[in-house]
Amino acid sequence: MQRNALFEGGLRLEATGLRYEDTKSDAARLRVLKPHASSLKPLMSQFAFSCEPGWEDRLIGELQRVFPRSANAQAAEGWVASQLSGDDPIGTPCVALCAQCLPRAESIIAESISAWGQAAGQRLIAGLEGHAGPWRLHVFGAYPSLEKGDRHLAATRKSLPRRPVARSQSPFSTGADGAVGRRRCQLIRENVDSLLRKRQRRLLRTQTVADEPWKDGEALVQVGLATAASGYFSLCEEPLRLQLRRMISPFAGGVVEIEADRQAPSRAFAKLVEAELRFGQRISAGQTCVDLGSSPGSWAYVALKRGARVVAIDRSPLRADLMANPALTFLRGDAFAFRPPETVDWLLCDVIAFPQRIIELLQSWIAGRWCRRFCVTIKFRGDSEYSLLEPLKAWLAGAGTEFILRRLTNNKNEVTVVGEVTTG
Numbered sequence: 001m002q003r004n005a006l007f008e009g010g011l012r013l014e015a016t017g018l019r020y021e022d023t024k025s026d027a028a029r030l031r032v033l034k035p036h037a038s039s040l041k042p043l044m045s046q047f048a049f050s051c052e053p054g055w056e057d058r059l060i061g062e063l064q065r066v067f068p069r070s071a072n073a074q075a076a077e078g079w080v081a082s083q084l085s086g087d088d089p090i091g092t093p094c095v096a097l098c099a100q101c102l103p104r105a106e107s108i109i110a111e112s113i114s115a116w117g118q119a120a121g122q123r124l125i126a127g128l129e130g131h132a133g134p135w136r137l138h139v140f141g142a143y144p145s146l147e148k149g150d151r152h153l154a155a156t157r158k159s160l161p162r163r164p165v166a167r168s169q170s171p172f173s174t175g176a177d178g179a180v181g182r183r184r185c186q187l188i189r190e191n192v193d194s195l196l197r198k199r200q201r202r203l204l205r206t207q208t209v210a211d212e213p214w215k216d217g218e219a220l221v222q223v224g225l226a227t228a229a230s231g232y233f234s235l236c237e238e239p240l241r242l243q244l245r246r247m248i249s250p251f252a253g254g255v256v257e258i259e260a261d262r263q264a265p266s267r268a269f270a271k272l273v274e275a276e277l278r279f280g281q282r283i284s285a286g287q288t289c290v291d292l293g294s295s296p297g298s299w300a301y302v303a304l305k306r307g308a309r310v311v312a313i314d315r316s317p318l319r320a321d322l323m324a325n326p327a328l329t330f331l332r333g334d335a336f337a338f339r340p341p342e343t344v345d346w347l348l349c350d351v352i353a354f355p356q357r358i359i360e361l362l363q364s365w366i367a368g369r370w371c372r373r374f375c376v377t378i379k380f381r382g383d384s385e386y387s388l389l390e391p392l393k394a395w396l397a398g399a400g401t402e403f404i405l406r407r408l409t410n411n412k413n414e415v416t417v418v419g420e421v422t423t424g
């Protein structure tokens with residue numbers, strides 16, 4: 001049985017066995033979407049976008065391509081503030097290089113945790129006054145230098161005699177001018193909750209869990225800390241959240257952490273797992289996958305673990321245990337020359353090649369209906385080719401696909417397109 005659910009990127013069919021479930025049909029979902037599809041006016045306001053520190057300029061470049069009349073500027077490390085114009089055609093915009101989008105963002109200055117709690121809590125109570133449905137609260141700080149730092153620290157620690165890492169050495173310290181720590185965000189959350197307990201207990205009953213799939217009618221409240229004492233408050237009700245579904249993540253700060261898997265041939269497995277999580281569909285038992293550029297085999301490893309059958313194409317073989325797996329067929333050859341004899345459930349492609357070649361390969365697979373779903377990375381050299389993504393976004397939107405296209409938490413200088421062919 002298949003069910004429908006909304007996750008990052010919007011509509012999709014859901015295979016059984018997953019935790020995301022919803023009972024509405026796609027048609028019912030579309031009826032929900034359509035009345036709001038032209039609601040452009042709410043976009044005439046300040047937006048804030050978070051990104052990995054160092055990616056601000058590339059994000060600004062993309063925002064200028066997506067919203068040509070917008071005014072964008074770096075507001076802090078890992079933050080871009082945007083004034084969007086109602087004159088820009090909006091539709092369902094797709095911004096790949098942001099981690100999270102905060103629509104109608106209000107700047108907040110708060111010197112202490114309790115001041116943050118008050119500032120956010122009061123706005124939240126006022127903003128959700130007439131909102132009876134579910135809502136979620138994301139409080140987040142700097143992009144995952146913590147996660148990367150932690151992983152690095154963890155790896156380093158393993159090779160060193162055990163010694164606690166001093167707080168001041170943490171890449172995620174909570175100094176007044178420094179990056180914003182997880183602990184601070186947690187304490188602000190607790191302050192907001194305690195304000196709600198005193199003033200609006202009903203809101204505690206309808207609050208949902210961050211990182212779960214969206215519920216019907218769910219509003220998103222975000223508190224994004226640019227520094228310990230400054231940041232943004234954003235409240236986004238469902239119509240706008242659906243319209244912005246390719247820029248807004250249900251994961252706090254748009255960050256998806258994937259636990260290490262020591263059995264995987266390389267860390268590349270995390271990209272596929274993250275893409276599955278964000279799109280809300282996992283490769284499942286009995287499905288067929290073509291894995292282009294598959295060596296050493298981390299994506300194939302994930303697919304095989306899920307019980308799928310894999311045709312792996314590369315110039316180099318995969319790790320020996322994967323090559324010996326009866327559910328895997330290895331074809332040594334050129335990924336670009338391969339055509340599947342019949343439609344497969346998943347196209348997986350992580351080939352290192354010029355971005356335009358990968359884009360054309362994906363378009364051929366979708367146009368030829370050679371795959372039902374796809375997860376493809378597009379890798380860049382330097383930062384001069386991101387504009388190639390704009391025609392692809394438009395093409396995907398017109399090609400009968402539901403997709404997300406974004407730089408994943410586990411991507412380096414690459415973006416991932418994951419989606420489903422929905423018509424034709």
Ligand SMILES: C[S@@+](CC[C@H](N)C(=O)[O-])C[C@H]1O[C@@H](n2cnc3c(N)ncnc32)[C@H](O)[C@@H]1O
Nearest residue numbers: 268293295296297298299314334335350351352
């Ligand atoms: C980033 S690695 C893929 C990693 C893989 N997804 C995994 O999870 O282990 C890129 C692969 O693309 C392969 N590749 C590059 N050009 C190719 C081509 N034209 N045909 C087949 N494989 C190609 C390389 O040999 C390399 O193994």
